[in-house]
Amino acid sequence: MRQTLGRSVPACGLLLVACLLTTAASAQTGGEGLSPTLANIKKTHVVHLGYREASPPFSFLDQANRPIGYSLELCEAIVDEIGVEVDDANLKIEYVKVTSDDRIPAVLQNKIDLECGSTTANAERAKQVAFSPLMFVAGTKLMVPKASNISAATDLKGKTVVVTKGTTNEQAMHNVDKKFSLGLNIVTAGDHEQSYQMVVDGKADAFATDDILLYGLIVRHKAQDKFKVTGDYLSYDPYGIMFRKGEPQLAAVVERTFHKLGSNRDLIPLYNKWFVARLPTGEKLNVPISPQLEEAFHVLNDTEGTSN
Template identity: 50%
Template sequence: MRAWRLTLPAVLAAWLAVLAPMAAAQTTAPEPVVLAGTLKKARDTGTLVIGYRESSLPFSYLNQAKRPIGYSIDICQAIVSAAAAEISRELAIRWVPVTSENRFDAMTSGRIDLECGSTTRNAERMRTVAFSPVIFVAGTKLMVPRNSPIKAFRDLKGKTVVATAGTTNADSIEQLSQRFNLGVKLIRARDHADAFEVLRNGGAAAYAGDDVLLYGFLARADAGKQFVVTRDFLSYDPYGIMLRRDDPQFASVVDNAVRHLITSGELERLYKQWFLNRLPTGERLGIPMSAQLEDIIAATPQAPE
C-alpha cells in the first residue's frame, strides 16, 4: 500500500481550507433583532409614554412647577434610558396623568407604556398587566383623627371609611367588613388626595391607604397634630412598575433595568433620597427601609450584561 506524505505547503493549504469558513462565520454580522411591541413603537415614534400619579408622594407627585417627580419616576426614567440603549435611539418621554381607577385601562388600551406610581403587584392584576421586579413593600393602615377611638380594624364596626377607588386598600376594607361583620360604609374616592380631603373634612372616620402614602400626607399637609396612623397592618402590598402583558422584549428591558438598579446599589440610593432625606418639595418622611424590601434586594440576582 502506498503511503501518503504531505509536504508543509500541503499541510498549510489544508488548514487554511478548514479555517477559512470558520473565520468567515466569525466575521459575519449577527442577524438584526426584529423589534415588536413597545420597543418597536418607541423606535418608530422616538417616544415612551409614562403614566404618572399626581398625589402619590414620594413615588409620583407634582412639584411646584407641576412636573412629575418621585421615587417611581426616577426608576421609570432609568427604564427609558435602558430602552433607548436597546434600540440605539434617543427617546423622549410623554407624561400622561392617571388615577387609581383608570390606570389599568390606560395600560391595556395602549394609552401609556409604563405606569410609574404606587401600584401593588399581585397575582390577580398580573392576569391583565405585567410588572417589574418589586421596588417597594407597603401595607394598608388607617389614618384617623388623633383623638379617635379607632386603634385597629375591629374598631371600624358601623363606621364610615374612605379609600381610593381601584386600590387594594379598598378591597381589604371590604373583605374585612364582610369577614368580621363590621358593617363598614366604604367611600371610594377618585384619588389619594381626594380621600385625604374626605377624612380632613369629617366625611369619614378613617382613611384606609398604604402606610407610606398616609405618612406622606401627614408630612405634606403638616397634619401630624391632627391625625395619626394606626399601628397594625391590614395587608401587605409589594409595588412594581406596570407595563403591558405579552410584550417579552420590553419586559426583558424593564426587568434588567430594575435589577441593575437593585444590584448596583442605585435603588438604595434612590430610597435614601426619597424616603429619608428632605424632598425637593421640602418634606421629610424619615421612613427606614422595611425588612421585606431589604430581603428582596439581597436576594435579587444580577441582570445579564
Template identity: 55%
Template sequence: MAQHRRPPSPALAGACLALALLGAGARAQEPATSPGDTNVFAGTLKKVHDAGSVTLGYREASFPFSYLVGQRPVGYSIDLCLHVVEEIRKELDDPAVNVAFVKVTPETRIPDLVSGKIDIECGSTTANKERETQVAFSPIMFVAGTKLMVKTSSSYRSYRDLSGKTVVVTAGTTNEKALRALNDKNKLGLNIVTAPDHEQSYAMAASGQADAFATDDALLYGLIARHKAEKDLMVVGGFLSYDPYGLMFRKDDPQMARAVGRTFASMAENRDLIEAYHRWFERRTPSGEEISLPMSAQLSEVFRTMGMDD
C-alpha cells in the same frame, strides 16, 4: 417625623423574594436585541421607535412615589421609570427618544396601559395575580400594607373601633377590596365610601367627612408629611393587607420585559435602587417633606436578590 412599621410576615417576605427572583432572573437570562436593528423591534419598543417617544403614566397624589411639583411629575417611581427609559434608549440606539407624561388614576391606569395610551405606569400599584392577567410588572420596588389614618383627637386605634363608622378608600385600589373583605368577615357594619384619588380620600378624613382613610401605609405617611398634619392625623392599627409594588407595562412583550429586568438588575448592582429609596423615604425630598421611613428588611432582601451588595 419618624414612623415605624411592623415587619411583614415571613410568608410575605417569601412571596416577595419569589416574585423578585422570577422577575429579575428570568429576564436577565434572555439575550437583548441588537441595537439599531429596527426589523427586530416589537411591542412597546417598536411603538417607541416609531413614535420617537415613550409615554409614562403618573399619579398626581401618590407622594412620594409619583406626584406633581408645579406641573412636573416627580417621585420614587418616576425615577425608576426614567431609568427604564434610559435602557430603552440604549436598546433602540436612540438617545433622542422623548419622554411624555399622561396622568392616570387607580381606575384608569390599567385600561390606559392596555390601550397604548401609556407605555409604563409609574405609580404605587400592587403587583398581584389578578392584575397579572391583564398587565406585566417589574421586579418588586416597594413593600407596603393597608393601614388606617384617623384624627389624633379620635379614640380610633384599630379597625375594631370603627364599627358602624364611615371609612373612605380610593376607588380601584386593592385597599378597597381588602377593607370590604375585612368588613364582611368581622361584620363591622362599616360605611365604606370611595373617592377618585388619594388626595380626595385624605381630604374626606381630614375634614371629618369620614372617620378613617384606609390605604397603603407609606402613602398615608406621605400625605401627612405633605400636608404637615402630624399633630392632627396619625396612622394606626396593624396591617390589613400586604402589597408589593411594581412598575406596570404591557404583558406578552418579552423585549420590554427584558429591558425592565436589565434596568432593575443594573440599578441593584450599582446601588442606584437603594440610593433612590434613601432620596425619597429617608432624606428630605426635593419638594421639602421628610417621611423618615427606613427600608424594611423584606425590601432590602428583595433588592439583594437582584444583585445589590450588602
C-alpha cells in the same frame, strides 16, 4: 436627567414576591425582533410614562406641577435602558396623568408605556398586565384624626371609611368588614387627595390605604399634629412598575434595568433619596428602608439580569 415633554412584613413573603415578579418577567423573554411597545417607541422617539398626582413619595407633583418621585425615577432608568435596546440615546418622555381607577386601562389601551405610581402587583392584576421586580412593599392601614379613639379595624363598627377607587385597599376593607361584621359604610373617592380631604372635612371617620401613602400625605399637608396612622396591616401590597404583558423584549429591558440598579448598588441610595432625605417639595418622611426590602434589593444584586 433627560429632557421631558410634557410596615413590617415577613421577610420570606417579601423575598417570595421579589422572586415571583422577577420570574414573571423572565418568563416573557425570548423571541426575535422588537416587541410592539419598543417598536412604537423607536418609531416615535417618545416613551409615555403614567404618573399619579398625589402618591408621595412614589409619584406626585412638585411646586411647579411637574411629576416627580421614586417610581418616576425608576421609570426614567428604564427609559435609558429602552434607549439602549432601540438604539436611540435621545428618547423623550411624555408624562400622562393616571388615577387608581384608570391606570390599568391606560396600559392596556396603549396610552402609557410604563405606569410609574404605587401599584400593587398581585395575581389578579398579573392576568392583564406585567410587573417589574419588587420596588417597595406596603400594607393597608388607617388614617384617623389624632383625637379619634380608633386604633384598630374592630373600632370601626358602624363607621364610614373612605378608600380610593380602583385600589386593592377597597377589597381589603370589604374583607375586614365581612370578617368582623362591622357594618361599615365604605365610600370611594377619585384619588388619594380626595380621600384624605374626606377625613379632613369630617365626611369619613377613617381613610384606608397603604401606610406609606398615608405618611406621605400627612407630611405633605404638614398635618402630623392632626392625623395619625394606626392599626395592624390589613393587607400585604408589593409594588411594581406596570407595563404591557406578552412583550418579551420589553419585559427583559425592565428586568435588566432593575438588575443593573441592584448590581451598581443604586437602589438603596435611591430609596434613601425619596424616603429618608428631604423631598424636593421640602417635606421629610424619614422612613428608613426595612431589612426585608433591603434584602430583596440584594437579591437583585446577587442574580444576573436577563439578556436578550
